[in-house]
Amino acid sequence: MKAQNYIRLEFPSQSSNESFARASAAAFAAQLDPTLEELGDIKTAVSEAVTNCTVHAYPDCLGKIGMKLRILEGGVLEIGVRDWGKGIEDVEKARQPLFTTGGEERSGMGFTIMESFMDSLRVRSKPGKGTVVTMTRRIRGKSALR
Amino acid sequence: MNLTSDFESGRLTLYFSGELDHHQARDLMRQINDVLDELLPRECVVDLSSLRFMDSSGIAVIVRLSQRMKELGGRLWLEKPLGQPKRVIETAGIDRLAPVAITR
Numbered sequence: 712m713k714a715q716n717y718i719r720l721e722f723p724s725q726s727s728n729e730s731f732a733r734a735s736a737a738a739f740a741a742q743l744d745p746t747l748e749e750l751g752d753i754k755t756a757v758s759e760a761v762t763n764c765t766v767h768a769y770p771d772c773l774g775k776i777g778m779k780l781r782i783l784e785g786g787v788l789e790i791g792v793r794d795w796g797k798g799i800e801d802v803e804k805a806r807q808p809l810f811t812t813g814g815e816e817r818s819g820m821g822f823t824i825m826e827s828f829m830d831s832l833r834v835r836s837k838p839g840k841g842t843v844v845t846m847t848r849r850i851r852g853k854s855a856l857r
Numbered sequence: 858m859n860l861t862s863d864f865e866s867g868r869l870t871l872y873f874s875g876e877l878d879h880h881q882a883r884d885l886m887r888q889i890n891d892v893l894d895e896l897l898p899r900e901c902v903v904d905l906s907s908l909r910f911m912d913s914s915g916i917a918v919i920v921r922l923s924q925r926m927k928e929l930g931g932r933l934w935l936e937k938p939l940g941q942p943k944r945v946i947e948t949a950g951i952d953r954l955a956p957v958a959i960t961r
């Protein structure tokens with residue numbers, strides 16, 4: 712699908728960048744005139760995806776995180792978050808609610824939240840190579856409320 | 858993210874405000890553990906009305922807090938979750954993860 716607009720960001724996996732990533736995504740999405748609830752959903756999904764890179768992809772070092780946002784036809788926002796870290800052995804298992812390799816600081820609900828807040832979620836991963844998470848959400852916008 | 862607290866007749870109220878993500882969660886949990894160790898409350902209320910944002914890192918904090926309250930033989934409530942944090946709490950189905958009550 713042809714993108715009508717896009718941004719591409721790259722930043723190191725320090726946890727202070729989580730808030731930067733979701734604020735950037737929200738600022739980019741603003742051109743679709745989203746409702747407060749849609750903005751909250753976008754921020755949440757970005758926060759989950761970026762946190763996974765920080766915590767799981769690069770558990771004991773800083774690595775590179777790439778985030779790409781595109782606006783597709785019909786007011787669809789596509790969010791791509793990529794790392795070049797550890798990768799996931801079994802993606803299907805990782806996506807199950809409550810599955811976590813992160814111990815008691817994690818809840819295992821990240822993918823479940825991304826899935827329910829977005830219209831689609833695709834996860835591609837190779838152990839030792841990295842992970843790409845791609846999500847889409849159609850933004851109905853404030854005009855849908857009127 | 859900011860934490861303040863109130864303690865009165867065995868009941869601890871924790872007020873969360875700002876944004877709670879993974880970057881904030883570890884420090885928050887440490888502060889909560891310090892308060893619990895010092896006061897040994899029988900009841901704990903988490904007031905979420907001023908929390909603007911929370912992701913699943915916050916869910917882990919609430920689950921951990923509920924385990925600590927259970928160890929103390931006490932109970933945990935979540936009070937007034939609004940907007941985005943409310944949606945995350947509902948989606949995670951927190952009542953399935955931990956024995957917490959939610960009040961409006």
Ligand SMILES: Nc1ncnc2c1ncn2[C@@H]1O[C@H](COP(=O)(O)OP(=O)(O)O)[C@@H](O)[C@H]1O
Nearest residue numbers: 763767768798805811812817818819821822842
């Ligand atoms: N970018 C990633 N790189 C490596 N492993 C990942 C990545 N994202 C997710 N995972 C794996 O999938 C599991 C589930 O992720 P998630 O649902 O977000 O829960 P949590 O982050 O609470 O563990 C993680 O515990 C981890 O094992």
Ligand SMILES: [Mg+2]
Nearest residue numbers: 759763821822
């Ligand atoms: Mg996660």
